[in-house]
Amino acid sequence: MDAVFDDVFATLKQVLRPHLSRLNVQADTATEYTLVGRVPSPFKQHKGNPMFFGSVRMGKAYVSFHLLPLYMNEALTATVSPALKKRMQGKACFNFKTPPDAALLADLERLTRDGFRTFDAKHWL
Numbered sequence: 001m002d003a004v005f006d007d008v009f010a011t012l013k014q015v016l017r018p019h020l021s022r023l024n025v026q027a028d029t030a031t032e033y034t035l036v037g038r039v040p041s042p043f044k045q046h047k048g049n050p051m052f053f054g055s056v057r058m059g060k061a062y063v064s065f066h067l068l069p070l071y072m073n074e075a076l077t078a079t080v081s082p083a084l085k086k087r088m089q090g091k092a093c094f095n096f097k098t099p100p101d102a103a104l105l106a107d108l109e110r111l112t113r114d115g116f117r118t119f120d121a122k123h124w125l
Helices: 003-022 102-118
Strands: 024-028 032-040 050-058 063-067 093-096
Touching (some): 003 032, 003 050, 003 063, 003 102, 024 050, 050 102, 063 102
Antiparallel strands (some): 024 032, 032 050
16 A cells, blocks of 8 residues: 555544544544444434444545535535535545645544534434
8 A cells, every 4th residue: 555545544534533432433444444423323224323423444546534424414514615625525525645734634623523513412422
């Protein structure tokens, strides 16, 4: 694997870590870091599994940062900065080939923090 992608992965993983105290780690490997809720989701489509919160995944062409709260919250999505929006793929994913600069990283951290706050605590505890 490319050393640059390893740096990107490590940097993006740190964005999710502040929320670890209220979420569970579903995957923590060299290519995937995924956080989910602590209780079964109340939604039928999750079939009793915990709700997905966020993930960092290593791919062949980029490292992806997935943030589910964006998928369900138009108001939160409206706060995505133009610079971060350029990296957006779909409704809840951002792709990176190089580590984000300080401003982009701060924006992603804010978005993740705000996304965590938008969810009802029953999904996470």
